[in-house]
Amino acid sequence: xxxxxxxxxxxxxxxxxxxxxxxxxxxxxxxxxxxxxxxxxxxxxxxxxxxxxxxxxxxxxxxxxxxxxxxxxxxxxxxxxxxxxxxxxxxxxxxxxxxxxxxxxxxxxxxxxxxxxxxxxxxxxxxxxxxxxxxxxxxxxxxxxxxxxxxxxxxxxxxxxxxxxxxxxxxxxxxxxxxxxxxxxxxxxxxxxxxxxxxxxxxxxxxxxxxxxxxxxxxxxxxxxxxxxxxxxxxxxxxxxxxxxxxxxxxxxxxxxxxxxxxxxxxxxxxxxxxxxxxxxxxxxxxxxxxxxxxxxxxxxxxxxxxxxxxxxxxxxxxxxxxxxxxxxxxxxxxxxxxxxxxxxxxxxxxxxxxxxxxxxxxxxxxxxxxxxxxxxxxxxxxxxxxxxxxxxxxxxxxxxxxxxxxxxxxxxxxxxxxxxxxxxxxxxxxxxxxxxxxxxxxxxxxxxxxxxxxxxxxxxxxxxxxxxxxxxxxxxxxxxxxxxxxxxxxxxx
Numbered sequence: 001x002x003x004x005x006x007x008x009x010x011x012x013x014x015x016x017x018x019x020x021x022x023x024x025x026x027x028x029x030x031x032x033x034x035x036x037x038x039x040x041x042x043x044x045x046x047x048x049x050x051x052x053x054x055x056x057x058x059x060x061x062x063x064x065x066x067x068x069x070x071x072x073x074x075x076x077x078x079x080x081x082x083x084x085x086x087x088x089x090x091x092x093x094x095x096x097x098x099x100x101x102x103x104x105x106x107x108x109x110x111x112x113x114x115x116x117x118x119x120x121x122x123x124x125x126x127x128x129x130x131x132x133x134x135x136x137x138x139x140x141x142x143x144x145x146x147x148x149x150x151x152x153x154x155x156x157x158x159x160x161x162x163x164x165x166x167x168x169x170x171x172x173x174x175x176x177x178x179x180x181x182x183x184x185x186x187x188x189x190x191x192x193x194x195x196x197x198x199x200x201x202x203x204x205x206x207x208x209x210x211x212x213x214x215x216x217x218x219x220x221x222x223x224x225x226x227x228x229x230x231x232x233x234x235x236x237x238x239x240x241x242x243x244x245x246x247x248x249x250x251x252x253x254x255x256x257x258x259x260x261x262x263x264x265x266x267x268x269x270x271x272x273x274x275x276x277x278x279x280x281x282x283x284x285x286x287x288x289x290x291x292x293x294x295x296x297x298x299x300x301x302x303x304x305x306x307x308x309x310x311x312x313x314x315x316x317x318x319x320x321x322x323x324x325x326x327x328x329x330x331x332x333x334x335x336x337x338x339x340x341x342x343x344x345x346x347x348x349x350x351x352x353x354x355x356x357x358x359x360x361x362x363x364x365x366x367x368x369x370x371x372x373x374x375x376x377x378x379x380x381x382x383x384x385x386x387x388x389x390x391x392x393x394x395x396x397x398x399x400x401x402x403x404x405x406x407x408x409x410x411x412x413x414x415x416x417x418x419x420x421x422x423x424x425x426x427x428x429x430x431x432x433x434x435x436x437x438x439x440x441x442x443x444x445x446x447x448x449x450x451x452x453x454x455x456x457x458x459x460x461x462x463x464x465x466x467x468x469x470x471x472x473x474x475x476x477x478x479x480x481x482x483x484x485x486x487x488x489x490x491x492x493x494x
Contacts, residue, residue, distance in 0.1 A: 023111035029104060031066030040111065044086075061086055069095055069107040089115040153372060157361075174210055175358045176351030180343050185214075191338045192218035197290060199275075199335040200313040202342030205392030208313040211340060212271045215311060224268035227261055232274040236282055241298045244285070250299025262295045262306045269309045275335065276314035276321055283328045290334040310335070345387040345394065352383050355391065359398035360410070369402055374410040381415050393418060451486040463490040 017024050017037040023044070026035035036044065044058065064084065081094045096108040174185055191198065192215045200208045209228070216226040234242055241250070245260030261270060278286070289295055290310060294303035312335050321327035345352070356374060364371050387393055401414040454468075461467040468490075469479045483490065 023113070025065075025109040025111070027065065027069050027107045027109055029069075029106070031062070031069070033062075034106075043111075043113070057086065065093075065095075065109060069097070069109070083114075089113055090118050174207065174214060175355050176348060177354055178348045178350045180348045181351060184211075184340070184342070187340060188214050189218055191215070191340075193220060194338070195220075195309050196337040197309070197335050198311045198338045198340060199318075199332075200311065200340045200342065201318060202313075202315065203344045203390055204315045205390035206342040206344060207391050208315075208342060209271070209273070211342065212269075212311050212313070216269045219269065219309070221268050221309060225265050226269045226271065227265040228271040228273065229261060230273045231282075232277045236279045239278065239282060240285060244289075244295045244297055245300075246298035247300040250297070254299065257297070260295060260297065262289065262308050263304060265308055266306050267308075269311060272310065272312045274314060275312040276316040276318065276327055280326075280328065283331050287328065287331045287334055290331075345390045349383050352394070353379055355394055356382060356398060359395055360402065363399050363402040367403055369405065370408050371402060371405055371410060372408050375412060377412040378410050378415050381412050385417060389418065447486075450482065451488070454482065454486060454488055458488065458490055465490050 017035075020037060021039055023040035024035075024037040025033055025040050025044075028034055044061075061084065068082065081092065083090065083092045085091065090113075091111050092114050093109055093111040096110070098106055098108065100106045174181060174188075188211060198215060200211055202208055212226070212228070216222060229243070231239060241258075241260070243261050245258050245263055246254050248254055248257050272286075275286075289306075292303070293307070294305055296303050316327075318327060318332050318336070322329050322332060345355075356379065360371060360374060363369070382394070382397070389396070397415060397417060400416060401410050404416075405414050457468050457471060458465075461471065465476065465479060465483075469476045472479065
């Protein structure tokens, strides 16, 4: 290789070294600094000139570099890396020993200033630490909030249980805060202490048996038995022997004397459910017991004195039954010394949220479910229903909703009404007889019939006007005009 080429390569090498950001030093085996690039001169300053005092920091660095270089003298293939500090800066350097062209031992020292990098790492570490602290704090806050929420839920449940246990006689199972229910409870508490007969009327599923329980629990006979008899569940001939007893040989199979229910429950209360469905002959026999306070066993002659309070219930209209002749007027008077009429659920819809809460708590315990609440839309759906089955139907709907729910909140979709029962607040009975009974003109009856059809079909298609127009085979514009005329809002039926 010619001298010009060597000179050119040397200059190129020096230009490359001068342009590098790393601090490059060349050290001889004697520890003398023979070369420093621009970055090294800027950082180390007087290191190459050795014009520093022996006790200075740069002197200590020079000695350390010399010792480190000598320890790597015999290894010319590996690059040694270590770290040090200088003027408060964190440095990392590598040493690469090699043989010079004169055969002497030389060492390349390549320095990197890691001060900024370490500072960034420290700041990042502090940021991560602070972020972790914040997250841990927030997580602890959420855990504490959840703990407080669960504690409050337990307290509410315990308080409800306490109220139920501490006031078992004040409301019994009659749930509701409406004025109707408050007046009903007051009436029951007022008549419970008497021994007069009570007739409970109301639609099926309104809670007549709960009233009977409350009457018995708050009466002076609460330490005596309460016997409940469904009069329609027993054959008429068997009902007489069941209520009044029979003598030995009174009929085939009467092998011995048997007391009737009135004798068994002597001193207590007997509840005769569905009293309006018993035969006229049984009505007469029951009337005699109520008038005399005595029973005569089937096949017997001797009257037996009994002290029994009679509470009866029926879901038929007594006045209508008397008019038809299927119910004795004198028996009605004997039974209805005190008369309690239970309102249907549709007439006390303000009690639905209380009933829902009651059934939700009841079936969560029964099915071991963790449902804590019910959505407003679900409550609204329940309130809009007409409840032909009254409280019994609501009981079934809530039992089904709790059993099938997979969340801790009951939503609108969980509320499924019994099949075959229609929500009369949404669906209308489209019958000519119901419309013609209104006594309006032909034009008015046709308009009423049209409105009923629109309401019925809108409910079928869940308020979808397009589907309704296709089903009725009329244009959307004409359909909207008819809906506007009848003041029907499709959105309310969705």
